[in-house]
Amino acid sequence: MMNYTGLDRPKKPGYFLFWKTMFVAICLLGIGFIYAAADFVDYNWRWEQVPQYFWLDKDLEVRSEAEGDLTKIDKTAAGYTIIIQDGSHEEIVKLPPDANIFLMEGDYVYMGDTIAEYRVSKPGILLEATYVTLKVSMLAIVLGIIVGILTGLMRISENPCLRWLSVTYVELIRGSPLLVQIFLWYFVAGSLINAMLDKIGLDPIPALWYGVFALAIFTGAYVAEIVRAGVQSVHRGQSEAARALGLSGPQAMRKVILPQAFRRILPPLAGQFISLIKDSSLLGVIAVRELTKATREVISSSLMSYELWIACTIMYLVLTFALSVAVQYLERRAVR
Amino acid sequence: MISAKNVNKYFYIPEELHALKDVSLEVAAGEVLVVIGPSGSGKSTFLRCLNRLEYANSGSITIEGTEVLDPNCDINEIRAEVGMVFQSFNLFPHMSVLDNITMAQMTVRKRSKKDAEKKGMELLEKVGLAHKYNVYPDQLSGGQQQRIAIARALAMDPKVLLFDEPTSALDPEMVGEVLDVMKNLAKEGMTMVVVTHEMGFAREVADRVVFMDGGQLVEQGTPEHFFTKPEHDRTKLFLSQIL
Numbered sequence: 001m002m003n004y005t006g007l008d009r010p011k012k013p014g015y016f017l018f019w020k021t022m023f024v025a026i027c028l029l030g031i032g033f034i035y036a037a038a039d040f041v042d043y044n045w046r047w048e049q050v051p052q053y054f055w056l057d058k059d060l061e062v063r064s065e066a067e068g069d070l071t072k073i074d075k076t077a078a079g080y081t082i083i084i085q086d087g088s089h090e091e092i093v094k095l096p097p098d099a100n101i102f103l104m105e106g107d108y109v110y111m112g113d114t115i116a117e118y119r120v121s122k123p124g125i126l127l128e129a130t131y132v133t134l135k136v137s138m139l140a141i142v143l144g145i146i147v148g149i150l151t152g153l154m155r156i157s158e159n160p161c162l163r164w165l166s167v168t169y170v171e172l173i174r175g176s177p178l179l180v181q182i183f184l185w186y187f188v189a190g191s192l193i194n195a196m197l198d199k200i201g202l203d204p205i206p207a208l209w210y211g212v213f214a215l216a217i218f219t220g221a222y223v224a225e226i227v228r229a230g231v232q233s234v235h236r237g238q239s240e241a242a243r244a245l246g247l248s249g250p251q252a253m254r255k256v257i258l259p260q261a262f263r264r265i266l267p268p269l270a271g272q273f274i275s276l277i278k279d280s281s282l283l284g285v286i287a288v289r290e291l292t293k294a295t296r297e298v299i300s301s302s303l304m305s306y307e308l309w310i311a312c313t314i315m316y317l318v319l320t321f322a323l324s325v326a327v328q329y330l331e332r333r334a335v336r
Numbered sequence: 337m338i339s340a341k342n343v344n345k346y347f348y349i350p351e352e353l354h355a356l357k358d359v360s361l362e363v364a365a366g367e368v369l370v371v372i373g374p375s376g377s378g379k380s381t382f383l384r385c386l387n388r389l390e391y392a393n394s395g396s397i398t399i400e401g402t403e404v405l406d407p408n409c410d411i412n413e414i415r416a417e418v419g420m421v422f423q424s425f426n427l428f429p430h431m432s433v434l435d436n437i438t439m440a441q442m443t444v445r446k447r448s449k450k451d452a453e454k455k456g457m458e459l460l461e462k463v464g465l466a467h468k469y470n471v472y473p474d475q476l477s478g479g480q481q482q483r484i485a486i487a488r489a490l491a492m493d494p495k496v497l498l499f500d501e502p503t504s505a506l507d508p509e510m511v512g513e514v515l516d517v518m519k520n521l522a523k524e525g526m527t528m529v530v531v532t533h534e535m536g537f538a539r540e541v542a543d544r545v546v547f548m549d550g551g552q553l554v555e556q557g558t559p560e561h562f563f564t565k566p567e568h569d570r571t572k573l574f575l576s577q578i579l
Contacts, residue, residue, distance in 0.1 A: 240389055241426035241485075245440035245492060246416030255439060259430045 043306060050307050053126040053298050062099070062116045066091035070107045080116075084109055126308075129294030130315050136212055136290060137277045137319070143216035144276065145269075148223020153253070155228045166224065173221035178214070179282055185214040186286040211283040219276050226268045230261035263334045270327035274320045281316075291315055337496060337527050338363040338386060343395035345381055345551075355381045356392065357551040363496070363529060368522045370538040370559075371531045373548035374574060379531045382548065383498050386529065387418045400495060416444050419489030423501040425481040427473040433460070433484055434469040437491045445492065452491075459487040463517050479510025483517055496527040503534055535578065539563055547571050 004010045038045065052058070068086035080099055084091040095101070099118035103109065123131070154166035173181070186207060194204035234257050242252035284293030295312040299305045338361075345356035355378045363369050371379045384390040386397060388404050388411055397404040399414055428436050437459060438452035447455070460466040463483040473481055482502055489497055499518065503511045515537050522528060522541045532538065538545050538559060545562040547555045547570075555562070555571045563579075566572050 235426075237422060237424055237426040238428065241420075241422060241428070242440075243412075244387055244389065244415055244418075244420040245488070246412045246444040247440060248412050251443055255443060256428055260428075263430070 038306060045307065046304055047307055049302065049304060050311055051124075053124040053302075053308070053311075055121070055127065056124045057121045058119070059117055060120050061114050062093065062095065062118070064091075064093075064109045064111055064113045064115050066109070067111045068109060070103055070105060070109050073101065073103075073105055082115065125294050125298060126291070126311065126315070129289055129291045130319070132208070132288065132294075133277070133280050133290040133315075134319060136208060136215065136280050136283060136288065137273075139212045140215035140219060140276055140280070141273050143212065144219035144223055144273075147216060147220030149227050151220060151224040152227030152231070155224060156231060170221045170224055173218055178218050178279055179285065181218055182211065182214045182282055182286060185210045185217075189213075190286075207286050208283075208288050211280070211286055211288045215276055215280060215283075218279070219272060222272050223269065226265050226272065227261070230265035231257055233264055234260045263331075266327055266331050266334070270324055273327075274323055277319050277323065278316065337365045337367070337400065338529070339396075339398045340382075340386070341396045343382070343385060343392045343397060345378070345385060345390060345392045355551050356385065358395070359548075359551075359553050360395075361546065361553060361556075363527065365495075365527055366525045367543045368526075368528045368530065368541055369544050369546060370542035371529065371546045371548060372533065372535070372538060372574075373554075377548045378551040379548045380500050381551075383500050383529060383531050386498060387415050387420060389420075412444070416440075416492050417495045419492060419494035419497040421482070421485050421489055421497065421499045421502045423504050425473070425478070425485045425505070427481055427485055427488070429473050432470055432472055433465070433476070436473070436484060437488045440488070441491050455491055456487070459490050460484075462490075462520075463487045464513075477510060478506045479513045482506065482510075482514045486514075486517055486521075490521075496529065497521065499528065499530040499532065501531050501533065503532065533578070535563070547574065549574070 064084065066084050066086040066089070068084045068091070070082065071085045072081075072083040074081040074083075075097075077097070079097045080095040080101065082093040082095065082101070082103075084093065093115060095116050096118050099116045101116040103113075103115055109115070151166045151169055154162040155170070157163055157166075190205070190207070190210040197204055231253075238256055238260065239252050242256040243249070247255065280290055281292035283290050284296070287293075289297070291312055295308050299308050302308070340359060340361045343356050343359045344354070347353040347355050357378075359378070359382055361369075361382075371382070373379045381390055385392040386399070386404070392405055395405070399418060402409055402414055404411070404414060427433075428439070431439060434453060434456050437456035438449065441447045441452035441455060442449060445452075457466060457469065460469055463486060465480055465483055465487070468476060468480065468484075473484065476484065486497075486502075502518070503514050506514065511534070515534060518528070518530070518537070519541050530537070530542075540559075542559050544556060545559050546553060547562070547566075547568075549570050555566060555568045562571075563575065566575060
């Protein structure tokens with residue numbers, strides 16, 4: 001049986017085998033070229049150094065910063081507290097419970113002596129930064145959806161005030177670069193708001209939140225257009241049927257129009273949110289230590305720019321790929 | 337039940353059109369009124385004016401004494417009393433058959449889910465589709481979808497049902513099943529206004545037949561009178577073309 005769906009002459013089986021092989025060959029060639037080029041300029045690959053930036057797992061030595069008698073070692077459930085008497089000054093060293101202490105009470109300690117050693121096992125800077133990127137993106141996505149739905153519905157409202165507000169918002173946001181908007185949020189709105197909070201005695205809002213606002217407001221403008229298009233794409237007969245049954249406008253919107261619109265706008269929304277994850281890389285400029293900024297920091301200390309930029313790219317791909325898989329799952333579930 | 341007086345309707349898009357010209361019509365409770373006429377004659381527009389899916393420009397339309405054209409009337413309350421069946425069914429594709437029927441009962445009539453589902457199953461039984469309660473509209477044939485749409489309208493316990501060419505979008509072999517449901521409703525004494533091209537249905541079921549052309553109500557009468565001795569030339573011409 002032939003299961004051929006194209007419009008041209010059916011291809012022979014060898015055709016597909018050949019071109020699939022070709023695809024793999026091109027991919028390998030690309031990777032091979034990068035390695036060959038790096039080899040040519042004598043780049044020293046140090047991939048084995050990369051994992052420590054994702055998970056830190058090593059012995060840490062604690063050295064004394066003072067000189068004097070070790071007067072006391074206190075053990076509690078929270079860990080050890082060591083007191084070194086340096087003349088009239090008491091130097092207090094706190095250690096975790098699993099620390100291996102090399103000294104005893106009464107020992108004399110010189111500056112730089114190894115007091116103890118303990119094992120640290122915790123997420124590395126790049127993993128922490130990935131978490132920040134994820135957190136910022138998710139918060140911005142949730143806020144962006146809310147802002148986008150509201151302004152998208154305002155856009156098709158009869159009320160001219162709501163409609164013009166929405167148009168103004170969308171045009172302003174879409175007409176200026178995201179980087180500039182981030183600066184505006186942090187250096188203008190942010191410094192203003194934080195100064196006001198300071199005046200009435202409240203804590204300032206961290207930079208991360210201004211980043212979230214900037215991304216959410218930026219994305220909201222695009223989501224608004226997507227929502228508007230989705231709502232308008234639902235056949236007029238649907239709202240007529242709902243209204244003819246006696247549903248009010250908002251009821252018809254909620255029960256009949258929006259559920260159908262959402263199914264249609266899921267793919268463009270997914271694209272928008274994937275963009276948002278990538279755009280979060282700009283937040284480094286306002287001192288939010290997300291994946292890109294953390295990568296730059298690590299590179300400036302380790303000088304392994306090739307490995308780390310590749311690792312950084314892979315982390316973004318993991319995030320965006322996870323998101324598109326999640327959306328595909330939603331789409332399949334909402335196939336009606 | 338329904339009283340329309342000097343109803344005028346204009347359309348301005350795509351070009352100015354006087355779609356209804358001083359249409360006056362009364363529908364008594366329990367009456368089956370069939371509206372026929374060539375396409376573009378304004379019969380669907382008139383039907384849609386009755387529950388204000390189109391807002392008539394002038395005149396008066398009252399349903400059970402309530403003025404539909406009064407901007408301050410509670411149009412949602414009126415519409416809940418006036419069921420409508422569309423040419424293209426307009427079932428909600430994202431809901432199962434039973435949900436299609438229960439949703440408005442729960443939202444508008446504030447019935448409990450249990451009551452609404454009981455009512456829904458009764459009506460599905462009535463239109464012969466109880467076994468399809470759990471499927472989605474796109475898995476049903478056109479005739480089945482239209483019967484569901486009728487059940488959906490009936491679930492609100494409407495005082496009158498409006499049918500806007502209910503069989504025009506159906507394959508010929510499915511027209512019968514929908515007309516059978518409508519005939520049963522007529523027998524039960526439901527007030528119905530039916531815009532249709534099914535002359536057999538008009539002849540058999542209608543209490544009164546109305547002929548519209550060019551936005552005007554040209555002639556009306558009992559089916560016997562209408563189909564055997566039409567008075568106006570336009571009616572005669574129309575009947576000679578379709579019969």
